[in-house]
Every structure is written in structure tokens, then in C-alpha cells.
Amino acid sequence: MADEIQSINQAALLVAKNIQQWHAWLDRRADAGEISRTTAVAYKRGISKFQKWGEQAHTLTIPGNRPETAADIVRAWKASLSDADYKARSINAWLAGVKAFYAWYSETYSVPNPIQSVKGASRKGQTRTHVREALTDDEVNRLLALDMPARDKALISLMVYAAIRTVEAHRANLSDVRNHRLYIQGKGHVGIDDYVVLNSRAETALNVWLLERGEKPGALFTSNSNKSKGERLSLPSMRQIIKGYFRQAGIRGNKSTHSLRHSAITKAALMAAKHGKTISSVMSMSRHKNEATLSIYLHDLERETDPIENYIEY
DSSP: TTTTTHHHHHHHHHHHHHHHHHHHHHHHHHHTTTTTTHHHHHHHHHHHHHHHHHHHHHTOOOOOSSSOHHHHHHHHHHHHHHHTTTOOHHHHHHHHHHHHHHHHHHHHOOOOTTTTTTTOOTTSSSSOOSSSOOHHHHHHHHTSSOOOHHHHHHHHHHHHHHOHHHHHHOBGGGEEEETEEEEEOOTTTTSOOOOEOOOOHHHHHHHHHHHHHOOOBBBBBBBTTTTTTSSSSOHHHHHHHHHHHHHHOOOOOOOOOOHHHHHHHHHHHHHHTTTTHHHEEEEETOOOOHHHHHHHHHHHHHHHHHHHGGGOOO
């Protein structure tokens, strides 16, 4: 395959010739539970961006004395994304799709994978703070004080008291609620592999909703609309519902549905420090596998509650 790809245009054509077959392969993997639907969509988005760039940049040459290889071309694409001021996080998400395509092609046609050596974009030097702000205590209280249906109150309560993600709420089923816990399928995972503990406030709100929902198996959070009544509540609908309550509660600024989870983890970190709990207890609650990720929350908390500027004296 490395010999086959000697220009950006040929790389784009290689994708175009095989894209439908690759999409079908991704869908089969998702059907088999090997990858999540969200991952399949993300991979398709990445290869689409690469393909469009290849079609538009087919006259581009890559500096150097050696012929263009697939790895050179992918690196040139990465460089073009950096030049366009895309964040490393976005570049790496799209690159994952391109790498998945070439890995599939290599396996399908029994040829070496020519981009195996391509590394992700470095995040060194980029901001290690959250794009979305946490809610203040007053904002959370105003939000929870709103008059809202039981389903919406339960959804928001799980986010601010158990730090669940929107996608986790979307995937949750009635059968996942048991023993004061909600068992969840985490972001990017293909099966239930973790849980959150429901404190009294979250469990009370959830139980009120379950009395209304009934015992029919299926999605934990269901739609009330005429077109999809009783079906799984969609991710866009969840976000729209929560944003609507933000407006009602007068919550403004750079805040989104993720701000609810951010608020829960920030509050948990504060309480852990106050009551002598270890950082591992917050990691367990937030389900972060990497302390570096959790450290972003702790950094935000420290900057908010105990800024180093307060210690400056002359």
C-alpha cells in the first residue's frame, strides 16, 4: 500500500474507493458491541475530514527529498489542521478515524500499515483548564428549585450529585438501577463496566421519576413527545432540555450540560479535602482513569478557593 500512495490525491482516492466497505465494517463492529455507536460515528467523521482535505489539496507537495508516503501525507494533513488553529484534542479525535481506516485496510488486504508510526498531536503547552465552567452553589440551588417534571429533575440530579455524563444518562436502562447504584456504560466503552453511588438526594429524585415511568424494561429516560413517546430520550433532547432550565434559572456564561458534571466533581474534590478523603475517592466517583485529567478539576478548584496570589506579600 505504501507504493500505491505517492500523492495526496491518490490517498483521497484510496479512501473514496473503500469508504462504503469500511463504513459497513464499522457498523458490524458496533452491532457486535466491539465499539460504541458514538465511536463509529467519530471514526467516520475523522476519515471524512481527511478525505475532503485530500480532494481539495491534491496539488500540494510535501517538502523533502523522498517521495510522498501515506505517513507523510497524514502528517501534512495534521499540520494543516494545526495551521488552522484546531486544538490538539480535536486533531487527535479525527486522526483516530484515519488510523482506524488504515488499520482496517492493512488487515483486509494483508499489507503493512504505512501510518502506524504517525503520532497524535501534542497537547503540551495548551490550556489545561475546562472549556466549560462549573456552576456556583447558588446556580445549582436555583436550578434544582425550578418546577419541572419528575424525569427532568431526576436527570439533572444524577448529573449534579453523581457526576454522570449526558451520554451515560442516554445509555442507561431501568435494569441498571439497583442497590442504591446506577451501573453505567462509560464514554467510549462498549458495555456496562462501572457504577455511581446514588446519594439520598439523587435517589429520591430518581425514585419519583420511576414511579411515573413504570416498570417497562428499556431506557431509563424516555421521551414524552408525540412522535417518540416512550422511546429512549435522545442526546440532543437531553441537552436542549437542560439548556432550557439554565435559561429559566438565569444561568449564563460559558456553561453547558457538562457543567453539571464539572460542578459535582469540583464539589466532591472540595469535600474530600475538607473531610480528609484521598484523591482516589474522587477518581472513583468521577471515573477518571488518569490523575492528570482529574488534576484539571483540582486546579480549577484551587484557583477558585485558594489562589496563590493571596499569599503575595512585600
